[in-house]
Amino acid sequence: MTSFQDFGLAPPIARALTEKGYSTPTPIQTQAIPYVMAGRDLLGIAQTGTGKTAAFALPILHRLAQDRRPAPKRGCRALILSPTRELATQIAESFKAYGKHMGFSVAVVFGGVKYGAQIKALTAGVDILVATPGRLIDHLQEKVANLGQVEVFVLDEADQMLDLGFLQPIRKIVAGLPKQRQNLFFSATMPGEIGKLAGELLHDPAKVSVTPAATTVERIDQRVLFVEADRKRQLLAELFADGHMKRTLVFTRTKRGADRVAKYLEQAGVGAASIHGDKTQGQRERALAAFKAGQVAALVATDIAARGIDIDAVTHVVNYELPNVPDAYVHRIGRTARKGNDGIAISLVADDERNLLRDIQKTTRQTIPSFDRRNDRALGQVAAMDRKLEPARKPEPAREEQRELPPGLRKRRRRRGGGQGPQAQGGQRPQGQGGQRNGGQAGGAKRRGGKRGPSGAGGALRADSGGWTPLD
Numbered sequence: 001m002t003s004f005q006d007f008g009l010a011p012p013i014a015r016a017l018t019e020k021g022y023s024t025p026t027p028i029q030t031q032a033i034p035y036v037m038a039g040r041d042l043l044g045i046a047q048t049g050t051g052k053t054a055a056f057a058l059p060i061l062h063r064l065a066q067d068r069r070p071a072p073k074r075g076c077r078a079l080i081l082s083p084t085r086e087l088a089t090q091i092a093e094s095f096k097a098y099g100k101h102m103g104f105s106v107a108v109v110f111g112g113v114k115y116g117a118q119i120k121a122l123t124a125g126v127d128i129l130v131a132t133p134g135r136l137i138d139h140l141q142e143k144v145a146n147l148g149q150v151e152v153f154v155l156d157e158a159d160q161m162l163d164l165g166f167l168q169p170i171r172k173i174v175a176g177l178p179k180q181r182q183n184l185f186f187s188a189t190m191p192g193e194i195g196k197l198a199g200e201l202l203h204d205p206a207k208v209s210v211t212p213a214a215t216t217v218e219r220i221d222q223r224v225l226f227v228e229a230d231r232k233r234q235l236l237a238e239l240f241a242d243g244h245m246k247r248t249l250v251f252t253r254t255k256r257g258a259d260r261v262a263k264y265l266e267q268a269g270v271g272a273a274s275i276h277g278d279k280t281q282g283q284r285e286r287a288l289a290a291f292k293a294g295q296v297a298a299l300v301a302t303d304i305a306a307r308g309i310d311i312d313a314v315t316h317v318v319n320y321e322l323p324n325v326p327d328a329y330v331h332r333i334g335r336t337a338r339k340g341n342d343g344i345a346i347s348l349v350a351d352d353e354r355n356l357l358r359d360i361q362k363t364t365r366q367t368i369p370s371f372d373r374r375n376d377r378a379l380g381q382v383a384a385m386d387r388k389l390e391p392a393r394k395p396e397p398a399r400e401e402q403r404e405l406p407p408g409l410r411k412r413r414r415r416r417g418g419g420q421g422p423q424a425q426g427g428q429r430p431q432g433q434g435g436q437r438n439g440g441q442a443g444g445a446k447r448r449g450g451k452r453g454p455s456g457a458g459g460a461l462r463a464d465s466g467g468w469t470p471l472d
């Protein structure tokens with residue numbers, strides 16, 4: 001299968017694809033679309049970035065067009081469940097783009113925003129509904145939504161759903177679906193639990209799989225920089241100093257860490273914004289838009305906030321801290337090197353993270369080239385200067401409390417500590433505006449650290465680099 005024409009998709013879909021400039025289906029599309037068009041259930045192993053959204057959206061649009069009928073009141077014909085609101089929004093946008101000549105209605109339902117518009121859309125009924133589980137359950141409980149007319153059900157990023165504690169909500173939602181339906185199930189990984197869920201949901205599924213994690217990883221130029229934990233931010237600012245890191249995703253482990261790093265970068269003259277579960281929907285959207293438009297060079301994110309975000313042309317990924325699980329490393333660095341582009345991933349590794357690095361190298365079956373920036377005099381000078389300029393910081397809460405916890409766990413903790421309403425929408429409901437305000441505009445305070453080390457770290461990541469000592 002070399003072209004979209006070969007699938008026999010409805011002409012308005014083919015037209016939209018041509019307008020979007022898609023000429024060749026991606027491997028997941030080539031494999032999945034014929035099965036889905038034939039009405040089969042599907043189990044797809046594919047990450048974001050492989051074109052999996054179109055792999056289910058195109059045949060769904062085709063199916064709905066083959067059998068046109070009014071959208072059911074308070075319901076929908078196709079239901080897509082997504083773990084995060086960002087991904088839900090992207091999926092809905094894809095449906096709108098591919099179906100732009102077809103006149104189908106598309107609605108998105110997620111937490112953290114008012115109910116009114118969602119209730120209005122649901123009451124009238126929609127052809128395609130993209131939802132995160134928590135808010136959809138709210139609507140089901142309020143009898144605003146009814147899923148009895150769903151013809152196609154898609155569970156996207158199933159592994160993330162489980163990580164986020166959505167297993168029970170998914171089961172609840174599935175219980176409201178009609179028995180007779182088509183099921184499409186996508187996951188980047190297939191741990192045992194996901195296999196079990198797939199077994200419950202799917203009937204005689206066709207199985208397709210693309211891009212095993214290691215293949216993506218191989219296309220990315222990876223580096224490890226060993227550095228003292230308390231000099232990481234100085235090293236990060238230095239990495240940005242030579243101007244190559246034009247669109248860089250920086251991952252931190254904690255929400256407060258994300259705010260702090262973004263603030264430091266701004267103070268060092270690097271345009272930065274942060275995105276995490278404590279930000280409001282508006283703040284997240286503004287940060288993403290500024291990053292996409294190139295207004296800020298750095299988007300500092302926690303893992304959960306960055307899941308599924310599809311931003312083209314991310315030049316670099318920086319792991320400010322290594323993630324606790326190797327799979328998350330693969331996910332993170334997969335944000336760069338999209339659509340066949342090359343990408344660079346840099347991990348700042350403190351001594352107490354070496355065991356995490358070992359696990360990552362074992363899982364991805366590679367040795368990541370490493371450079372030692374410990375005891376670096378230039379960095380030490382900048383750090384010393386920063387310390388002098390910095391007002392005394394308040395002591396931080398215990399590390400565990402700052403983590404971006406999966407919503408299930410967060411909810412449990414909140415309840416223990418006094419409780420929250422039962423409708424809490426997992427990671428998708430802002431928990432207050434405690435974080436740093438971050439306008440996301442470039443050019444904040446002037447660079448403080450002035451002098452940078454002679455061995456520019458950014459330089460060492462290019463072919464003509466020199467000056468660093470690779471470790472064995």
Ligand code: AMP
Binds near residue numbers: 025310339
């Ligand atoms: P996804 O994995 O669905 O998030 O898609 C990743 C990106 O690839 C999105 O920006 C899509 O718009 C784009 N895309 C999907 N299919 C194709 C295709 N056949 N040709 C070119 N771009 C595509």
